[in-house]
Amino acid sequence: MTAVYIHIPFCEHICYYCDFNKVFLEGQPVDHYVDLLIKEMEMKTKGRSLDTVETVFVGGGTPTTLNESQIERLSESVHRIFPLSKNVEFSFEANPGDLSVSKLKAMKRSGVNRISMGVQSFNNELLKKIGRIHTVKDVYQSIRNMEEVGFENVSIDLIFSLPGQTEADFKDTLHQALALDLPHYSAYSLIIEPKTIFYNLMQKGQLILPTQDAEANMYAFLMNEMERHGKKQYEISNFAKEGFQSRHNIVYWSNEHYFGFGAGAHGYLSDTRYSNFGPLKQYMTPLEENRLPVFQTKDLTPKEEMEEEMFLGLRKVSGVSKARFFEKFGQELDTTFKEAIQVTSEKGWLENTKENVKLTKAGRFLGNNVFREFL
Known part of the structure; x- marks a missing residue:
């Protein structure tokens, strides 16, 4: 089995906690990036015997910054280049507010069958504090649009232990999220990563976070409520109705192989982990010169492979x-x-x-x- 990850680095706004590879959308050569992304997929797979691809995940950044024609062009290339299984899980990450009916229809036409939406909180004030530009109203409208177009496999992401967040606030967010009765939920405790706005604020003593006890209470409440609502925990931060577990993420946690395409993407093939250049120009230039944009590779020793099997699999x-x-x-x-x-x-x-x-x-x-x- 093989999985495919595709990275779209463009964002209209940078969230204060995000350390993923991203750039501001304005003024970026998005069409050219998509062309080179397709070229990378063609170059990487040329002459390689390909196993059936069971999952495709388009992440970011914000993949829904792509317009309809870019989404269709990218997806058509995925179908052309890879032997996709008949029941392939084809996921797109999305921001609330980006999911117009016409864009969702373009995804549907392109074979996308799963949407993972970054909601994070159902508190508008808290959303502003963490640098999100959507509102709770946008979340509900996006859900309605997905229902109208016929997307049934929908997941939302939540974050807890946010700056200024109380246990009562997280309980309220969780109740609103569960009232949607979606098939899949991811809920992560905030981690302050270097090179983020939150990290800089923390270094200056300007970031007030909930206590460790409050964070543990939020996690305990999360696990209990998910169980009570029929969303079975299958990983530390993930909960789903039976049959709706994220098959793509299970590839990672099971230490299986996958392709990684795009700026800053990581892949794992034939016991070798590799990562692409992250900065846009450094990613694009090699491809313009008919070279793969690989920044570094690491051949894992048997000991390292076994260690990874444990710390990934125990999730x-x-x-x-x-x-x-x-x-x-x-x-x-x-x-x-x-x-x-x-x-x-x-x-x-x-x-x-x-x-x-x-x-x-x-x-x-x-x-x-x-x-x-x-x-």
Whole structure:
């Protein structure tokens, strides 16, 4: 199985917490970028025997900054270049307010069948504070537009532990989100990343965040409410109705291979991880000269592959399968990571069964502490 990730770096506005590769849309050569993106896909796959592609994910940046003809041109190329499975999951990330009926129809015509929308909060004041330019009204209008066009596989992203956010506010956001009864929800605790506006504010002592206790309470409430509303947790930050789990993200967490295309995109093929140049000009120039825009590659050692299998796979509620581990690496998981399993099990963070190792509910609160033990 193969997955395809495509990066669209353009944004109309930069969110204060975002550390993804992005540039302001205004004045950018978007058409030329799409042309070179298609060229990269053609060059990277030329002469390569391709497995069936089960998932395609167009992320960003803001992919819905593309206009209808750009969306159709890009999608047509994906269908032409890759052997897509009949039930391929074809996702587009979107911002509320970008999803006009005509744009959604263009996506539908192009074979897109899943939308992942960055809502983050149902509090307009909080949305302003984190640098979002949409409003709650835009969220509801986008949902109505998706229903009108016939998109059923819809996910929204939420962020908790935001600056100035109270537990009561997050509960209100979660109730409004769950009232939509969507098939999939992602909810992440805010992480302050370097090179973001929030990071600079934090360095100056100007960013007031909820306490660790408040953050833990928000996460506990999230898990309980999702369960109560029939959205089963299948990964630390992801919840879905049965059959609507993000197949694309499961590729990452299962440490499977995938192509990465676009400025700053990462890929993982034949035990080699690679990343493309991030700055737009540095990404585009090699392609204009018929060279791939790869910035760096890393061939993983067997030890590194096994470590990645653990810290990625333990994000899944189902954990890491011992049979699958042996099939991939020819080693017993219990023997290879005996000490790490013992330490984390004794702390009550890890459950070690005959079939797998997985985080306990308490371990989900402390995922990074657990993962470090396996490195």
